[in-house]
Amino acid sequence: MNSVRLLAVFVENKPGQTANITRLLAEAGVNIRWVTIANSGPFGVMKFLVPDPDQGHRVLRQSGVMASFLDILPVEVADKPGALQAVADCLAKEQINLDNTSGFVANGRAVVIVETHEIDRARAALVSQGLRVLSRDELLCL
Amino acid sequence: MGSVFWQYALAMTFANTKHAYWKPEEEILSRTELEALQAERLKRTVGRVYDAVPFYRDKFDTAKVSPATVVSLGDLARLPFTTGADLRSIYPTGMLAVPIDETMRLHTSSGTTGKPKALFFSRQDVSNAAELCARSMVATGVTKQDIFQNMMTYGLFTGAFVMHYGAEKIGCLVIPAGPGNTERQLMLMQDFHTTTIHITPSFALYFADMLEKRGIDPRKDLALKRAFVGAEPYTEETRRKIEEGLGLRVFNSYGLSEMNGPGVAFECQEQAGMHLWEDHYAMEIINPETGQVLPDGERGELVLTTLLREAMPIIRYRTRDITSIVPEPCPCGRTHRRIQRITGRADDMLIVRGVNIYPQQIERVLMSVPKVGRNYLITLEGLDEMTVRVELSEFGFDGQLEHVVALQNEIATQLRAEILIKPKIDLVPPGTLPISEGKAKRVIDNRKL
Numbered sequence: 001m002n003s004v005r006l007l008a009v010f011v012e013n014k015p016g017q018t019a020n021i022t023r024l025l026a027e028a029g030v031n032i033r034w035v036t037i038a039n040s041g042p043f044g045v046m047k048f049l050v051p052d053p054d055q056g057h058r059v060l061r062q063s064g065v066m067a068s069f070l071d072i073l074p075v076e077v078a079d080k081p082g083a084l085q086a087v088a089d090c091l092a093k094e095q096i097n098l099d100n101t102s103g104f105v106a107n108g109r110a111v112v113i114v115e116t117h118e119i120d121r122a123r124a125a126l127v128s129q130g131l132r133v134l135s136r137d138e139l140l141c142l
Numbered sequence: 143m144g145s146v147f148w149q150y151a152l153a154m155t156f157a158n159t160k161h162a163y164w165k166p167e168e169e170i171l172s173r174t175e176l177e178a179l180q181a182e183r184l185k186r187t188v189g190r191v192y193d194a195v196p197f198y199r200d201k202f203d204t205a206k207v208s209p210a211t212v213v214s215l216g217d218l219a220r221l222p223f224t225t226g227a228d229l230r231s232i233y234p235t236g237m238l239a240v241p242i243d244e245t246m247r248l249h250t251s252s253g254t255t256g257k258p259k260a261l262f263f264s265r266q267d268v269s270n271a272a273e274l275c276a277r278s279m280v281a282t283g284v285t286k287q288d289i290f291q292n293m294m295t296y297g298l299f300t301g302a303f304v305m306h307y308g309a310e311k312i313g314c315l316v317i318p319a320g321p322g323n324t325e326r327q328l329m330l331m332q333d334f335h336t337t338t339i340h341i342t343p344s345f346a347l348y349f350a351d352m353l354e355k356r357g358i359d360p361r362k363d364l365a366l367k368r369a370f371v372g373a374e375p376y377t378e379e380t381r382r383k384i385e386e387g388l389g390l391r392v393f394n395s396y397g398l399s400e401m402n403g404p405g406v407a408f409e410c411q412e413q414a415g416m417h418l419w420e421d422h423y424a425m426e427i428i429n430p431e432t433g434q435v436l437p438d439g440e441r442g443e444l445v446l447t448t449l450l451r452e453a454m455p456i457i458r459y460r461t462r463d464i465t466s467i468v469p470e471p472c473p474c475g476r477t478h479r480r481i482q483r484i485t486g487r488a489d490d491m492l493i494v495r496g497v498n499i500y501p502q503q504i505e506r507v508l509m510s511v512p513k514v515g516r517n518y519l520i521t522l523e524g525l526d527e528m529t530v531r532v533e534l535s536e537f538g539f540d541g542q543l544e545h546v547v548a549l550q551n552e553i554a555t556q557l558r559a560e561i562l563i564k565p566k567i568d569l570v571p572p573g574t575l576p577i578s579e580g581k582a583k584r585v586i587d588n589r590k591l
Contacts, residue, residue, distance in 0.1 A: 008541030010534065012570050038543050041550075042568035045543040066534065066571040070541030099544060 003071040003119050004136045007048040007056040010066040013039050021046060021065065028059040033140060034113075036102055051140055072115050074134040075126055079110040087112050087131060094125045106142045160411050161474045164280040164312075168421055169476045176477055180424055181214050183449035188212045188221070191455050194239040197232050198457065218424060218447065219435050223458045229259040229400065237454050238262060245453045249300040251399040261300070261399055264452040268307070271300075271402040274419050275308020278408035281417065281474070282368055282393045284338055286313030289365075291336040293345060294373065295321050300403030301373050305340050308405065314338070321345060324352055335365040343376035343384065347516075350387025360389035370395055372404055375484065377502060379509030394483055400459055401446055407481055415468040415480030422450050425481070426458070427467055430488040438469035443488045444481065462488040464500065492585065495526045499561045501584050504530060507556050513538035513549055517575045520565075522587045528565035530557070533572045 011017040018037065025032060025048070034049035050056045053069060060067040077083035084103065091098060091114075100115040111134065116122045123133055163169045171179075191198040192209040201222040202209065211217065229251075235242065246265045250258035263271070284290070290309040294302035296318065309316045317330055321342070327349070330336060341349070346369060353360055360366055368391045371384060381392045396416050397404035406423060407416035418425050423446045427436045430443040444461045448454075464487065468480040486500025493499070501520060508514050508530075515533035522528055532553070539546065550567045558564040576583075 006541070008539075010539045010546065010571055012574060040543055040547050043546060043570065045541070045546070047541075064573050066539050068539045068541040099542070 003123065004049070004074055004134070004139055005053045006070045006072055007050055007053045007060075008068045008070040009046045009048070009060060010068070011044055011046065013042055013044045017044070018046065021060070024059055024063050024065065025050070025056060028055070030056050030059065034104070036100075038100070049139065070115070071119055072113050073119060073123055073126070074139045075112045075114055076132045076134055077110050077112055079105055079108060083110060084112060086129070087114070087126065090125050090129045090131065091116070091122055094121060096122050096125065109142055111139070111142065162280055162283070162285070163476075164277040169277065169281075169478070171477060173477055176420055177215060179421055180449060183421075184215065184218065184424055184447065185212055187447070187449055187451070187455045188457070190239055191457060195237055195455075197228070197236055201457075215424065218426065218458070221447075221458050223433065223445070223460050224456050225460045226259065226400075226462070229456075230257055233257045234260045235262075237456070239455055240264060240453050247303075248298075249303075249399060249403070250298045258298075259400060262453040263402075266450075266452050267402070267454075268304075270422065270450055271304040271405060272307030272311050274402070274405040274422060275304050276311040277308075277419065278395065278405045279305075279308055279312060279314075279338075279370075281408055281410040281476070282370075282391075283411055284309070284312055284314065284368070288312075288314045288337045288367075289317065289334055290314040290338045290340070291317040291319050291327070291330060291334075293319050293321055293327060293339055293341040299373070300399050301397070302340070304403050304405055305370065309338075324349065328352075328358075331364050331366070337365050337367045338369070339366065339390075340370045340372070342373045343371050343380055344374060346371055346384045346388065346392075347380070350384060354387065360387075364389070366390040368393060370404070372397065375502065377506045377509055378483065379506060383509075396463075396481065396484065398461060398463075400456060400461075401448065406446070410472065410474040410476060412472055412474050414472070415482055417472065417474075417476050417478040418481050420478045423447065424449055425467065425479075427465070430462075430464075430491075438467040438479070441466040441482075441485070444484075460488075464488060464491075490585070492520075492522065492587070494522065494528055494561075495563055497562050499563075503560050504557060505584070507560050508532055508553065511549070511553055511556065514553065515572050517572075518584065519575050520585045522585070522589045524589065526589065528563065529568060530565045531568040531570055531575060533570055533575055536572055538572075 009021055030050050032048050032050055037044060037046045047070060057067050075087055077087060096116055096118050098116055103112040126133055188209045192202055205222045207220055244264055245262040247263040247268055249261045292302055292306050296302040306316055306318060319327055319330055366388055371392050372395055384392050393409045394416055395404055396407040407418035409416050426445040427442040428434060428445050429436055436442045444463045444465050446459050446461060448456050463484045465481045465484050472480060486502045490501055491498055504520060508518055513535050515535040518530060518532040520530055546569055550569050553567045554564050
């Protein structure tokens, strides 16, 4: 219910690809709030947090770019030592594997972005441990 | 009561006979009869070319073969080969075995460089070509009730004509639609309830795509039953895609302009190899490197000798097509031996790290993996480094890098099983690779060996 949808883009790993995608998004007035780019040999995947992923998807597909969506869980944690460990411990107890994880601190609030194949179980586990999973609006308004 | 039931059952058995024949006496004769017929026709052909075609007289003399000593099929292996280069060298009329006013039709092969191959037909040759197409089409279940929409190019290319005549011999309603003009093709199919089409694989895939986009379900909205797909090579996986997309059965066939075009070999309803019409063609499989004849079942280059051609008989033609003979009898009852689908061209063969590889093997693997698109490019560089660039399909990306990496590894593993080496796989977004027009360029060899 409150997982957050990212815009995911598949590109060839060669110079100019990132600039090409970000130019298309900029021209369409899409504001990028968070981004991660990962490469694996000949190709890479860019993930964007944007206010309207459907619009971003449409813009990119119209230009022939291969785009898809990816659901993640943004978990708010305390900005102090051991906070990430609380999240990791909680998921480990349930035998839930983390695919990709990243995190940031904005305006004094720490957020861990959790990617997993078992998003519903992960949410339930986190919530039951008293951890707060942010909604899309909350994440965009940080 | 019981006897009525049995009469009924017996009647149904005959009414539903899966295998109809065009001319049973030519199709289910015994192997002994067929081989005797071949030997007699071979003898006559060899005598005729020796007398009438200086090109062959010279070849036979050089090979020290006297036509009088050619009496059985076993003598075939002593005869000299004819190559595509030979056919070009005698262009335009050097291989005619009849005066030119006895010829009735000229076709040419699709030569991409230089002069094409000129192929002449006498009245009887045109009739024989049509006869074989009629035989082939009946083997797939065509009857005079069928509506045949011929979506091939009518022109110098033989393909459209001989199938057109074959369908007319059967008594089908023939619609000579020609290629292209998707709108009109669809209109004809809808208005005249086309059951049978003759089409190239690329147009078939395009057509299927168009139907899907318009929400037309061929199973409900069209009367299509079968397709004869040809003129370009295609894999078994492409066949399945066409069958799925057009809601019909695709029958594989084999033909080449040098041997009248389509109707040299055709699948029957069993769809397990193509019957090569041995009363018209003597076939051999040879090792393309040594020219040695190989036993049935072994893979090599198909070599064909015309047995009934009047205007332009051809002896031991090196087709460059790689296949093998299926010697086992077919449940359909036809005694003409079958060949496997063509798995490559002798000219296309790549040797990578000492392994013989045909690009079609790679294509077959790629097309069998879900989420992989149709476009690919094989590059060879440095010292035998092979890279296969292949596009993801439109729905091949779910947002996760890990899944693309896993797909890449799966392709590499499957290719390793097929071609014994593990190439580097580059998955690229759809639309990245150049779109092929006509014959696709699938291999770039930049090796410095």
